[in-house]
Amino acid sequence: MSQDVDKRISQSLLGDVEGAEKLFLAGRRSREADLESAVRFFLEFLRGFESFDFEGPCVSVFGSARFDEDHSYYQLARDAGAALAEKGYAVMTGGGPGLMEAANRGAKEAGGLSLGCNIKLPKEQEPNPYLDKFIEFEHFFVRKVMLVKYSTAFVVLPGGFGTLDEAFEVATLIQTGKLERFPIVGLGLQFWTQLRKFARETMLTEGVISPEDIAFVHPAKSVEEAMQFIPPV
Secondary structure (H helix, E strand, O other): OHHHHHHHHHHHHHHHHOOOOHHOOOOOOOHHHHHHHHHHOOOHHHHHHHHHHOOOOOOEEEEEOOOOOHHHHHHHHHHHHHHHHOOOOEEEEEEOOHHHHHHHHHHHHOOOEEEEEOOOOOOOOOOOOOOOOEEEEEEEEHHHHHHHHHHOOEEEEEOOOOHHHHHHHHHHHHOOOOOOOOEEEEEEEHHHHHHHHHHHHHHHHOOOOHHHHHOEEEEEEEEHHHHHHOOOO
16 A cells, blocks of 8 residues: 555544544543544554654754744744754744744744644644654644654753643653753743742742752843753754
8 A cells, every 4th residue: 555545544443533632532431432542643643654754863843833923932932943943953842823833934044944843722833834754633632742852952942831731741751760961941031930940939848849850940131151061962
């Protein structure tokens, strides 16, 4: 069977049910329905692996979709994407607008490989126009695996629940030994001041995290400082 036929089968199976993730998470279902979902997960992973067949190291950049081109954080993300590309890294983001677009844009303008893992949402999130390769996912957890799997460093820019979810997922994987101790760089230092204070003064004081857990997250005031934590290629 040709790859084109395989791809059409994969796309048709994945596209049969609108809102498949919400349906899967709606509570107890039949065993058959869960098995069908498991097949969908596998096909979605397979499509991701085939789509992101590239060479060279990669850095994932996390950040909000809600900052437009006029915001200082947009320029910060754009500069970060360019700096990563100039160091020889592919730049992977969630593929959407805002700071994701900015990081992809910077990477592409600097001649680097720009990748996106977009997500289907009720309020449709369109892939940004600065992507060399992208794939659109139905399931958030599959998308998060892809954002982590290929990368050997992570840059976290200002963002909301989604950005925090991605950042804490990486931190938890490192903390529990499921992921190599790759650098996590927090860029846009002022935005993270209260969260860092909470981590030090509450979480650390109460003993729910250790000093070592805080140590693998590197705050950076500028792109230049952030790049010091990203190893050379």
